[in-house]
Amino acid sequence: MHRQDQAICLRSVTYSETSQIVTLLTREAGKLAAIAKGSRRPKNAFDGPVEMFACGAIAYAPGRAEGMATLTEFSQQPLFRGLRTNLEALNAAMLAAELTEKMTEAQDPHPDLFDALRQFLGDVQGAKEKKEGFIYLVLYQLTLLNEVGIRPVFDRCTNCPNKLSGHWKIIYFSSRNNGLLCPDCETSFVEKKRLSAPAAAALANLKTLKNTNERIVKEIEALLLYHFTELLGKPPKCRIQIRS
Numbered sequence: 001m002h003r004q005d006q007a008i009c010l011r012s013v014t015y016s017e018t019s020q021i022v023t024l025l026t027r028e029a030g031k032l033a034a035i036a037k038g039s040r041r042p043k044n045a046f047d048g049p050v051e052m053f054a055c056g057a058i059a060y061a062p063g064r065a066e067g068m069a070t071l072t073e074f075s076q077q078p079l080f081r082g083l084r085t086n087l088e089a090l091n092a093a094m095l096a097a098e099l100t101e102k103m104t105e106a107q108d109p110h111p112d113l114f115d116a117l118r119q120f121l122g123d124v125q126g127a128k129e130k131k132e133g134f135i136y137l138v139l140y141q142l143t144l145l146n147e148v149g150i151r152p153v154f155d156r157c158t159n160c161p162n163k164l165s166g167h168w169k170i171i172y173f174s175s176r177n178n179g180l181l182c183p184d185c186e187t188s189f190v191e192k193k194r195l196s197a198p199a200a201a202a203l204a205n206l207k208t209l210k211n212t213n214e215r216i217v218k219e220i221e222a223l224l225l226y227h228f229t230e231l232l233g234k235p236p237k238c239r240i241q242i243r244s
């Protein structure tokens with residue numbers, strides 16, 4: 001039976017002269033690998049080759065067991081054309097797509113994550129300044145961690161009951177502990193990354209993120225990249241320029 005869904009293309013690779021293999025984030029079925037037969041032919045059921053960030057209604061035949069699905073329709077909406085003319089936004093979007101693909105399991109539904117990714121792509125392509133783009137990226141990455149069940153702890157020490165306070169002279173984040181380490185505890189941890197007080201305060205209260213300066217927002221993005229690198233065992237392939 002064919003299923004219908006909404007999808008965003010996270011990755012597409014050429015499979016043959018006429019076909020592609022695509023990795024989609026679907027709204028109802030989570031991450032889905034599918035073959036788009038004939039998608040590279042001049043006339044096809046996919047509104048042209050399926051490109052990264054293509055978004056719209058799909059129809060597909062599920063694969064057997066964990067096997068690959070067969071995409072039969074993709075009504076690609078031109079929602080994210082702005083990414084083509086905004087290099088920083090494109091890089092942020094590519095990083096978000098890569099992390100989404102790597103952090104989610106196949107066919108594990110996350111409708112809120114789908115909505116968050118669609119919102120993020122729309123927001124980031126319209127970002128007027130660097131800081132704004134970085135804030136969208138930070139918030140999307142935190143949503144991703146939350147959705148896959150590993151929301152980091154930013155309001156207290158993960159090794160003792162201490163709550164984050166202005167008295168913490170040195171603040172560390174530990175990826176393995178998935179959160180902060182207080183000054184009393186950090187000395188017994190090897191894997192950790194230092195965090196400034198303003199960055200920790202903004203992470204503990206995300207509503208204040210937009211009022212922090214660009215340097216702090218970039219520090220937070222660097223921390224998240226450190227964290228994803230630890231989680232994935234290697235750095236993401238998509239690089240974004242943090243220092244400049």
Ligand SMILES: [Zn+2]
Pocket residue numbers: 157158159160161162181182183184185186
């Ligand atoms: Zn502690």
